Amino acid sequence: SAGTAAAAARPAPAPAAPVMLNFNECPLGPSPAAQEAVRAILPSSGRYQFGLRGELAAEFAAQNALPVDHVAVHAGSSDPLDRAALAFTSPRRAVVVPDPTFDAVADTAAAHGAPVHRIPLRADGSHDVRAMAAADPQAGLLYVCNPNNPTGSVTAHGDIAWLLANKPAGSVLLVDEAYIHYADAPSMLDQVRAGGELVVLRTFSKLYGMAGLRLGLALGRPDLLARLAAFGSNPLPVTALAAGLASLREPALVPARKRENAAVRDETIAWLAARGYPCLPSQANCFMVDVRGDGAAFARALAAEGVVVGRSWPVWPQRVRVTVGTREEMARFRDAFAQVAAAGAT
Template sequence: MSPVSRRTFLRGSGLAAAGLATGALPSVFAAPSPAAGAAGDAAAPVLLNFNECPLGPCPAAQEAVRAILPRGGRYQFGLVPELAGEFARQHDLPVDHVEVYAGSSDPLNRAALAFTGPGRPLVLPDPTFEAVADTASGQGASVHRVPLRADGSHDVRAMAAAEPGAGLVYVCNPNNPTGSVTARAELDWLLANKPAGSVLLVDEAYIEYTHERSMLDQVRADAEVVVLRTFSKIYGMAGLRLGLALGRPDLLAKLAAFGSNPLPVTALAAGLASLRDPGMVPARRQANAAVREQTIAWLQARGYPCLPSQANCFVVDVGTDGKEFAAAMAAHGVVIGRAWPVWPTRVRVTVGTAGEMARFREVFAQVAPARSAAA
């Protein structure tokens, strides 16, 4: 979608489902987004394609951005250690194990540059978030893709055995596009049994949507692991760009070796306000889960299987060409995610507000007939 179309959507999100029964849902997702602004644009597309949070930044973060704008002509370097210190305090980490970036894609790509190359392959699940593979292959590293298990979890034993000389092993937990979770014991096993000399990169972009235990305690223990966090998902700051890399100082130094750039003061201010809002993450987690599970149950009752998800996205098997199906949905004003080469009939759907998901169901019913649940 064009930037203009996306801005139009933000003005009208959550409104297309008027009159559709959605059940009792937490008000944070049942109500229009704080970013929705003026109501009434029935033609606005429903964007369920980029795993964005439809609520945008929390009110405290929005106020922090407004407050700091008059000082936006200066770099405000002190905000970086303040944010790193706040995260370190909340997670009982040494502050030198925390590095702040403009989103988590930046350190993700830096990890590929630092730890892969000719003779240092990358191992990752398939399907997953592919940016790390693109960067690694672009600098001559071979990429070994290991199929996910049937339940969407990582096959950690196959990953550990895939490339004895691997430089980097990538895990996204919960995984993108599936939203599926790999049990913490499995990740601990992978860390203990990965190829000697390799680094385990754990992308926790969606961890706040779950009650799963983070790998940050392994960072605290100075293991050969780098954990990534982002404010783009549950914190609703995808367009503001703020993320973190967590690891031993020597591992973080390898990421930092590729240069630095001052960070946007608006993102830093919003991130600090978000971290200091203790009720936001639990409320959004609960609301997202309610809307997600309602939608998945509806799809499965119509005969369209979905993998279990604990994130703000899921995959559904539409039983036909996924690209064509997504195009048909878009023609009716609901933009969903893509299919993956390994799963051509499965498409990813981002979880929106209750109203947006009601519109999704309405259009899905138009595009895809109900099938036997056993089909």
């Protein structure tokens, strides 16, 4: 009939784009000033512009009361994480990590034959620093992630300082602060200033919204940074450096994004708790929710509803990591979660 033909001629309604809550990215992307800086530098990006790297290091150093030779600039923090695994572990020098955590250091160390000791988080989500210190007298590297991915849980400054003071002789402490901008937890940069045997990592991939632009920092004594630099030096994208500089020079950016993320996160966690789905306390832009059933199946069911969340970790098969999106995205998350829970998908 004519009606059917007319219906067939109409394109099917476009399905709404899925909500991506799976990689702990910032849903806002680079700040407007950072995006403008990228546009402004693009015509001259045919040049290496080696000086920009030093300019970014000097800006961060000045803002954080660090000597500039304590700042190394990388294309994200995955790169220095891998370098640390290569520099400080070996088949005879283990890596000690919390469990669950961001897997990069353990994966790279294991791929090169290093033993990996996984130390369960404590019930409150903090690192068990005493068990980490005692895990292996031959450890070469101890990894602390604060706030931790995937939980968003924090470990007290005093506990991390205790680990630094009590780690095995000859080992290095690596403190990954990818999510520190979202948290009220203090940074370990004070211990870097004090000359400690640690490297602190920062990234522009999270709060600064630059995951696809690639910029990160390794902060530590020059002798420790030299161990990372020994694996080679790669010139950095000038777009990332320009966006990073613009972001650092925008003092309102961190508090504004931190406040908004915390409000949306805490509202979502409270909504889940009221329905009987508990989360560990989070100070990051992600949280782990106990779905009271198979986490992987629950995540697949959410994806079928157009909401893509993170994964489960082997230690906690009933918990799923969720990234905090915008208010609108989290409203869609709640709708999808309610649907899946009501359908008894697990």
